[in-house]
Amino acid sequence: VMLWNSFATADARLAVESLSLLPPTPRGAGWVSYLRCHDDIGWAVDDGVAAQLGIDGGAHRAWLADFYRGDAPGSFALGAPFSSNPTAADERTCGTAASLAGRERARREGDEAALDLAVRRLLLGYAVISSFGGIPLLYMGDEIAMCNDWSFLDTPEYAEDSRWVHRPFMDWAALDAAAPGSVERRVYDGLRHIFDVRRRTPALSAGGETYMHRHDRLSVLAFERRHPVHGRFYGIANIGPTSVSVTVDALRWAGLEQPVEVLGDAVSIDGPWLRLGPLSMGWYVDAADVGVQPPPPVAVRRVDTTPPRT
Secondary structure: HHHHHHHHHOOHHHHHHHOOOOOOOOOOOOOOOOOOOOOOOOOOOOOHHHOOOOOOHHHHHHHHHHHHHOOOOOOOOOOOOEEEHHHHHHHEEEOHHHHHHHHHHHHHHHHHHHHHHHHHHHHHHHHHHHHHHHHHHHHOOOHOOOOHHHHHHHHHHOOOOOOHHHHHOHHHHHHHHHOOOHHHHHHHHHHHHHHHHHHHHHHOOOOOOOEEEEOOOOOOOEEEEOOOEEEEEEEEEEEOOOOEEEEHHHHHHHOOOEEEEEEEEOOEEEEOHHHHHHHOEEEEEEEEOOOOOOOOOOOOEEEOOOOOOO
């Protein structure tokens, strides 16, 4: 929920404050982190957290449903409403990750620039869930950016349940035919790379703790993980469609200099600035002081590794 909200608004504040309040992960337990699953998305925006940011929780939930249905001005998404309850001002959303990220609309409209942003959005979403904590879940079809299957409307036993729009049969032909440079190949190769780097990054092993960081750039989503054996990890993402810069001190406080992974346009250090391209993310690790827990940095609040519950 918090990732989709961030993509729609290009504003990470609600995600930072909400994720900062999650309860601790029970010892010996673990969670699955996912960008989407077989079920609908319930817009779990806490009224109290929203109010802290000057947002009306009810109105914002309604706007998110409108946005991801594809009806809000400026929406890049195409989804389907589920379990709409006008009396309670509650509407849930269905759709494949690719369609919610913008691929389907961009393809319909022949907008190559929007299509590029959709691919970036999809890969960035998986880069975040692969590094935030828990076991990342890849839902079938996302590996080749499959769009909604609207044919469910023609099947009587499915037509009344819009969740079938994001439960398509796997398009093996599209996977087999994916040519270099195609959307399918770009997403498939990008996800394999993200998961491979994750496997090779010990600091992302289970057992670490996650902390949110606050930045004055609205589109920056940043968090740190600390593992008792494998050291520290720092992920910093730009969830907006335009480039942004933050002070390089965002890395220097931890003595981190070189990324283990960069997603999207160059994430680079330019003098006093850390420059983040559109919908990009940098993964950084600190091999020093392994096994030593440093004191929390300024403006960091402990969070659990549990993803938002929908």
